[in-house]
Amino acid sequence: MNKAKAENLEQSRLVRREMGRHSVDCGEVQVSVVHGVIHLHGRVRPMRGHEANFEAEVTALLKSLRQRSGVRDVITDWTCVL
Numbered sequence: 001m002n003k004a005k006a007e008n009l010e011q012s013r014l015v016r017r018e019m020g021r022h023s024v025d026c027g028e029v030q031v032s033v034v035h036g037v038i039h040l041h042g043r044v045r046p047m048r049g050h051e052a053n054f055e056a057e058v059t060a061l062l063k064s065l066r067q068r069s070g071v072r073d074v075i076t077d078w079t080c081v082l
Contacts, residue, residue, distance in 0.1 A: 004035070007070075008032075008033045008034060008035075009033075011033040011036070011038070011068075011070065011071070012031050012032065012033050014068065015031050015033065015038055015040075015065060016031060018061065018064055018065060018068070019031075019061065021064075022057050022058075022060060022061040022064075023046065023047040023050035023053070023054075023057045024044055024045075024046065024047065024050075024054070024057050024058055024061055025044065025045045025046065025047050026040075026042075026044055028042045028043040028044070029041065029042040029043070029044055029078060030042050035072070036070050036071055036072035036073070037071075037072050037073045037074075037075065038065055038071060038073070038074045038075065039075050039077065040074070040075070040076045040077065040078055041077045041078060042078050042079075043078060043079045043080075043081050044058065044078050044079070044080055044081070045080070045081040045082065046082065051082065054080075054082065058080070062074055062076070
């Protein structure tokens with residue numbers, strides 16, 4: 001495996017870990033990372049009991065992903081299900 005592919009896989013793992021720190025159900029979200037650009041595809045929904053602050057949680061998640069070292073951009077192509 002070449003260095004760039006290994007770095008992309010590690011970034012994908014870190015993205016998944018960060019998703020787990022927020023009250024957002026990202027179980028139906030596919031993550032891919034290419035050259036520091038994170039692509040998120042699928043459906044996202046609030047965790048049970050956290051519906052009231054869903055938008056704030058999504059905003060916080062995206063902000064924390066954008067602030068990660070090596071991340072150039074975060075592209076979301078997902079549907080929010082309430």
